[in-house]
Structure formats: C-alpha cells, structure tokens
Amino acid sequence: MTTFPLEPTAAAAQDTIREEFAFFGDWSERYQYLIDLGRKLPPMDEALKTEEHRLHGCQSMVWIAVSGDAAKLDFTAASDSAIVSGLVYLALRVYSGRSADEILATETTYIADIGLAKHLSPTRSNGLAALLAFIKARAADAAAARVTH
Incomplete structure (x- = not known):
C-alpha cells in the first residue's frame, strides 16, 4: 500500500x-x-464507491474522493481495470497530498513524456483527461474556498 x-x-x-x-x-x-x-x-473504502464519487468519462468504473483543504488535498481512488488503476496511481502520485496552489501550477507533462498519450486507447485517454480535470477542479474549488473564508 502506498501513501x-x-x-x-x-x-x-x-x-x-x-x-x-x-x-x-x-x-x-x-x-x-x-x-x-x-x-x-x-x-479505497467501499463506502466511497458510490455514484456520487464515480468519475464519468471513463469506460471503466473509476471512483475518486477528495479530502483536505487548500493547504493539502488528499485523493483516494479505485478502478475495476488493472491498467486504469495504474493510470490513477500515476495521477495520485503527482497530485495527491499537495497544496491546491501546487496542483494548479503543475502541468501534467509526464503523460506525453513517457509516450502514454500515443499508447492509450481513445476511451482511456478520455478517462485520464477526466481524472486530471477532476483533480484540477477540486484544487480550484479549494483555492476559491480559501479566498472566501
């Protein structure tokens, strides 16, 4: 298990x-x-594997939940697909446990750099884009919440 x-x-x-x-x-x-x-x-806690936490845009089943605030956002996620689980692992490795500002400031370059973009099916590419968009959106939400408090 990785933290x-x-x-x-x-x-x-x-x-x-x-x-x-x-x-x-x-x-x-x-x-x-x-x-x-x-x-x-x-x-991932089975109680979080609900429609509310389901990531849409993926062919596979993917669930993702976030906790924390602008200072540190922790993501937990799971998939029913072995390869998609690996893609989720890489995204969480880059973004989970980071501040909202760092998440928003970090362009996702590893996908193209390791050739992943060329070797994923269109549905997996769309799912990965949806995952990264979710992470960035939650970071933006957390950053906005910090400003309004």
Missing part, C-alpha cells in the same frame, strides 16, 4: 515517473509496469 506523496514536489514525482518508464524498452513492459503500479493503490 502519497512519495516525492517532495509534483515536479519531482513527474521526473521520477519519467525515469522509471525510461527503464523499460517496449510498451508491453510499460503496460505490465502500469498494472503493477495499479496494484499499489491504497485500498
């Missing part, structure tokens, strides 16, 4: 992801690594 964040900054997390994926020579190895990463996702 996020693993690296001190979102940028460092993306650098580590790039280094890890550069180690693998072909995409079958990279897909296997994604599946292995998905197995490291912390288990």
